[in-house]
Every structure is written in structure tokens, then in C-alpha cells.
Amino acid sequence: xxxxxxxxxxxxxxxxxxxxxxxxxxxxxxxxxxxxxxxxxxxxxxxxxxxxxxxxxxxxxxxxxxxxxxxxxxxxxxxxxxxxxxxxxxxxxxxxxxxxxxxxxxxxxxxxxxxxxxxxxxxxxxxxxxxxxxxxxxxxxxxxxxxxxxxxxxxxxxxxxxxxxxxxxxxxxxxxxxxxxxxxxxxxxxxxxxxxxxxxxxxxxxxxxxxxxxxxxxxxxxxxxxxxxxxxxxxxxxxxxxxxxxxxxxxxxxxxxxxxxxxxxxxxxxxxxxxxxxxxxxxxx
Amino acid sequence: xxxxxxxxxxxxxxxxxxxxxxxxxxxxxxxxxxxxxxxxxxxxxxxxxxxxxxxxxxxxxxxxxxxxxxxxxxxxxxxxxxxxxxxxxxxxxxxxxxxxxxxxxxxxxxxxxxxxxxxxxxxxxxxxxxxxxxxxxxxxxxxxxxxxxxxxxxxxxxxxxxxxxxxxxxxxxxxxxxxxxxxxxxxxxxxxxxxxxxxxxxxxxxxxxxxxxxxxxxxxxxxxxxxxxxxxxxxxxxxxxxxxxxxxxxxxxxxxxxxxxxxxxxxxxxxxxxxxxxxxxxxxx
Numbered sequence: 001x002x003x004x005x006x007x008x009x010x011x012x013x014x015x016x017x018x019x020x021x022x023x024x025x026x027x028x029x030x031x032x033x034x035x036x037x038x039x040x041x042x043x044x045x046x047x048x049x050x051x052x053x054x055x056x057x058x059x060x061x062x063x064x065x066x067x068x069x070x071x072x073x074x075x076x077x078x079x080x081x082x083x084x085x086x087x088x089x090x091x092x093x094x095x096x097x098x099x100x101x102x103x104x105x106x107x108x109x110x111x112x113x114x115x116x117x118x119x120x121x122x123x124x125x126x127x128x129x130x131x132x133x134x135x136x137x138x139x140x141x142x143x144x145x146x147x148x149x150x151x152x153x154x155x156x157x158x159x160x161x162x163x164x165x166x167x168x169x170x171x172x173x174x175x176x177x178x179x180x181x182x183x184x185x186x187x188x189x190x191x192x193x194x195x196x197x198x199x200x201x202x203x204x205x206x207x208x209x210x211x212x213x214x215x216x217x218x219x220x221x222x223x224x225x226x227x228x229x230x231x232x233x234x235x236x237x238x239x240x241x242x243x244x245x246x247x248x249x250x251x252x253x254x255x256x257x258x259x260x261x262x263x264x265x266x267x268x269x270x271x272x273x274x275x276x277x278x279x280x281x282x283x284x285x
Numbered sequence: 286x287x288x289x290x291x292x293x294x295x296x297x298x299x300x301x302x303x304x305x306x307x308x309x310x311x312x313x314x315x316x317x318x319x320x321x322x323x324x325x326x327x328x329x330x331x332x333x334x335x336x337x338x339x340x341x342x343x344x345x346x347x348x349x350x351x352x353x354x355x356x357x358x359x360x361x362x363x364x365x366x367x368x369x370x371x372x373x374x375x376x377x378x379x380x381x382x383x384x385x386x387x388x389x390x391x392x393x394x395x396x397x398x399x400x401x402x403x404x405x406x407x408x409x410x411x412x413x414x415x416x417x418x419x420x421x422x423x424x425x426x427x428x429x430x431x432x433x434x435x436x437x438x439x440x441x442x443x444x445x446x447x448x449x450x451x452x453x454x455x456x457x458x459x460x461x462x463x464x465x466x467x468x469x470x471x472x473x474x475x476x477x478x479x480x481x482x483x484x485x486x487x488x489x490x491x492x493x494x495x496x497x498x499x500x501x502x503x504x505x506x507x508x509x510x511x512x513x514x515x516x517x518x519x520x521x522x523x524x525x526x527x528x529x530x531x532x533x534x535x536x537x538x539x540x541x542x543x544x545x546x547x548x549x550x551x552x553x554x555x556x557x558x559x560x561x562x563x564x565x566x567x568x569x570x
Contacts, residue, residue: 018505022405079570080563100570107399109570111514113554114392116569117530118523120307120559220303220529222522228515229396237507238403244505245402263570266562269398270550277551278365284401285364285385285394285548 002251003029004244005043007058011134011207012072013049015240020047023244025274037061045070045247049240051138056082063095068250070243072102074135075186079105079263086261096253097261101246102239103231104128106264108213111229113265115215119225122217128161129153131209134235139187140165145173146182148201155212156192163193168201209235245272287536288314289529290328292343296419296492297357298334300525305332308529310559322346330355330532334525336423341367348380353535355528357387359420360471364390364548371546381538382546386531387524388516389413391549393498396514398550400500404510407502413446414438416494419520424472425450430458431467433486440497441477448478453486494520530557 004020006013009031020028029043037058040046048059048071055071062069063086073082079100086097100106104126112124129152136151143149147168154162165182169175179195182188198204213229231238246264249271253262270280289305291298294316305313314328322343325331333344333356340356347354348371358367364385371382385391389411397409414437421436428434432453439447450467454460464480467473483489498514516523531549534556538547555565 015505015507018507022503022505076570080567083566103403105570107403110399110554111396112569113558113565114395117554117557118388118392118527120526120530218307219519219522219526220300220307222300222303222519225519225523226515226517228513230511230513230515232511234504234507234510237504238510241405241504242403245405263566265555265565265569266553268551268553269395269402272402273398280398280550281368281548282365284397284550285361285390 001025001027002044003027003042004247005029005040005046006031006049007037007040007046008034008049010049011236012240012243013047015236016047016049016243019241019244023248023274025248026244034058041065041067044068045250047243047247049243052135056085059086059097060089063089063097064093066093066095068095068247068254069097070101070246070250071097071099072106072239072243073100074102074105076105083261083263090260094254094259096250096259098246098250098264098267099261100263101243103233103242104211106242108211108229109263109265110269111213115217115227118227119215119217119219122215122225124213124215125157125159127155127157127159127212127214129155129210131235132205132207133209134239136163136165136187139185140167140182143178143181143185145170145178150201150204161191163188163191165193165195166198166201166204167195168199169197207235209233248272248274286310286312287329288312288327289532290314290325290331291316291334292322292325292331293319293334295334296521297525297528298332300521301332301334301528303522304526304529308533308559310533311529319343326350326352329353330535332528332532334528337420341370344371344382345374348374348382349378351378351380353380353532353539354382355386355531355535356382356384357391357524357528358385359387359390361390368546368548375545379539379544381535381544383531383535383549383552384546385548386528388518388527389496391527393496393514394548394550395554396498400502400512403512404500404502404504407500407510409498409500410442410444412440412442412444412497412499414440414495416520417490417492418494419524421448421450421472424470425452425467428463428466428470430455430463435486435489446476448473448476450478450480451483451486451489452480453484454482492520494518533557533559
């Protein structure tokens, strides 16, 4: 049994708590507000369930004290920088950090890597949704003048998406000013984005999400190799569960002395699962 | 650049040759008949493309001389035994063997492991085909009295399959005797199997295959998490390509001093791919 702490108690923190309690090889060391970050030191692994932009600060504090961490950092363009920074801290303190754990980045990244190994030439398209993007929703909520927000991701095919951002304004906030700030945010600046003021975001809220990941590629000299991966899921439940599975992988790596930071494509799938190698190979291979 | 030898030159050996030639980080050390097994010793890795039941003999000879091997051994119930035997030989001789590389066992095994990490409770069904099973076709061809054979796998849902075995008889062979021998073979004994005599197997032959792998499971306490992985592919091309991708993983493991035998669920997806960690993380995560 290893001890898992949860730092931050939003949608993902709550889902992660359920997943820790359901895991046969873990016990919950506690759920902590990020102000009480150092209380996680009674644990073997801390799940950093804070907003993405605060992940590095807290993960660094913990890893510097030798505590393994798992986060679901989801700004794709900044993942390598986070990995580099955490890798140095972890190696200096004999810790392991699994970064960007979840489904995308996360399990989708693993699937993309496997499809590339199966058919090295060709195109992969990751089509998200329709569904509520947690990262985009948090980003919209952080804009000045926004009282509550919901960002829906709408797949337009070939990896192109529309963002439908539903917002409740703070009293006195100007819609056009808020809309401009959302459209200028790095989360939204690269996609077709529509901002819509509504009376109640809560009335629209639904954490369902999904993906349709397709590749048509070439194996050796053979064209027209077709692959498709689909999910229709509760988003925070899936993210929290995968963070918990990655906590197990972090412990396995630490036990083997493989310190440092890893993204999910750097993990062997078997390390995500409870049980010994023999039983897992017999059940899954 | 590392040097890859191919042992055996059937459907998979030919496909593997194309994949080696297309790989940016490999060169072909030669294609050898299994009688010339020791000629593979000029290579860093040997792809053992012999019939499944001869894999262990040749892989053992090579690993005992420190040559890494990759095979596509596909008798699911005997994979753990092969892994145990090869693991000992490899560890004693500083080699790495990736066993049961391909798509099932292989990439499907990785997908099953990832889905279990995403939703630990629930049911996964692997539905194959319709398509030509290479393992079953080879097994049928090996039956006395069979001149040529084609074994088609027909999915019946929930992981249940029908085997349609088309055979050309040798002159003077008795159909009923041959049929009984096929039905008694371990490859066929567990499924509904129909044996049909035809004039020309060649007229039916087509190496298309596919899979529909589905899971409906529970993440934490959240039910109804739905996943689906589909492929429609040229079977030997995909198998040969994945063996080549696993040759790369074998070299990476050897470079890191991680000697022994591994199934694909024990490999990190990144090790299947050419390129450095930074470029792959940036492209895929």
C-alpha cells in the first residue's frame, strides 16, 4: 500500500479522491488546500489538482522534498518546459514526477505514439468533443469580469475545433471587454471562438466529453492502414482516475531508481496497473 | 544506425524488410533462412519471422550469443512461458528480447492496458476481423493432408469468434480426417470452427484484417465510461512494421542496461519511435 495525497479539491481533486479509494494498492493520505501544500509530505505521492498554471509551483515544492508528484498540466505548448524543470528537481531529490497525466495530454498521447509506431507515415487527427474543456473553462473563468463560464469544444474534423464559451458576467462588467480578453487568451487565440453571455452557466453544465482520434498511414510500403480511437466519457472522472494510475507508475519508477520527470508516452502501460507482471501479462497480452 | 537481420522470409519477413528499409535509423543486415540462423550475428537485432512454434528455438540461440531479438509469437496462453525462458537467457547474456510484438498480441495489448488504467472496473471485448488470421492459417497448413489453407476470423461480438477454414487437400487426403485434425488443434479447439474444402485457396486469399476493441468501464465511482479502438489493416504489413518498431525499443533498453525479455505492455510507447525525447514529447504529448 502506498499513501496518496490530493492537493486541490475541484472537479479533478474530487474524482481523484474516489479513484484513490477504489484502488486496491493505495490509501488516502489526505486532501489538502494548496495553501497547505507541505501537509502532503506525509504521502508517497501527491496528486497536484490545482489549476494548470499553478501546477509547477506546487509540484516543485513537493519534488524538492523528495515527494513524487502527478499533475494534469494541459497547455500542450509548455509541456516540454515543465518536464525539463521538473526533471532537474526530481533527479536532484530522488523523486519522480509524472506530468500532463490525464487523457489529452495523457492516454491520447500514448495512443498517438502507438499509432505512429504502427504506421510511421501518414496523418493523425485528434478531434475533441463535443464536450466541456476543463482547461478552457478554467481559463475563461480567470478572465476579469467573468463570474462563471463554460467552454465547449466542438469538433469540426481534421483536428480543427470551435470553442463555444458561455459566460455569466460580473455585475457591471462590459461584455465586449470580456469577450476581447477571452479571444486574446492563449487558450482561445488559435481557434474559432464564440463568446455568449447567458443568465446561468450552471443550467448548461455537463462534464461529458469525448475524442475521435484517427490515423490513416503507411506500414513499411503498405498504404491505407486505418486506425480510430473513440471515447465518450465523464471528463474529471477520467482525468482523476488516470492521475491515480500514474501515481502508481511514479512509485514503480521510484522503486526502480528511475528518478526524473516523465510524460505518459515515457511510461510502460503495465506500470499504470495494480498487480504483478505475470498476472498482467497473462490477462492483457 | 543499428543493423537489423530478418530470420525467415514469409509474409511477415517480407513486410519487415520493407519496414526496416523505410526506417531512418536502421540498416538491413540481411535476410536469412532459419537454417542460417547464426548469420544473424552480424546484426544488433534479429527479427525472428519464423512460424510461431519455432520462435523460441531460434530466439534462444541468438539471445544466448548476445543478439537482441524480436518475435511475433501469438499463442496467447503460452506467452508467459516464452517470456520466462527468454528473460533468463537474455539476462545471462546482456540481450533484450521483445516477444509477441505485432498487433494482437502487441499494440492491442497496450491499448487494453491503457483502457484498464482509464477505467479499472468493467469489461473489455476484443473482436477480430473479418480477416485472415496468419497464426491460424499457418496452423491449418501444418495439418497432414492440407496442401493450402486460409483461416478467416469472423467476429460474433463480445469477443466470440467463428473460424472459417478453407482448405485445399493433398492428393489422396481424406477430408474427414483432415477436418478432425484441424478441429482438435489448440488454435481451433476453443472456437466455433467450420472447415470447407475448396479448389483454390489462392483465389480467396487477402491479408486484410481488423479489430474492434471495446470497453465500457468505471473510473473511480463514475460508470458508463466508453472506449473503442478500431483498425482496418493489411495484417503482415502491420505485424512486420511493429516488429521493426520493437527492434528500436530493444536497442533502447539494451543501451540503458535493461536486459531481459519484455512484452509490449512493458514498453514505453516513446521507445518504439525514432527521434529524441524532446522532439517526440513536443510532437505527441
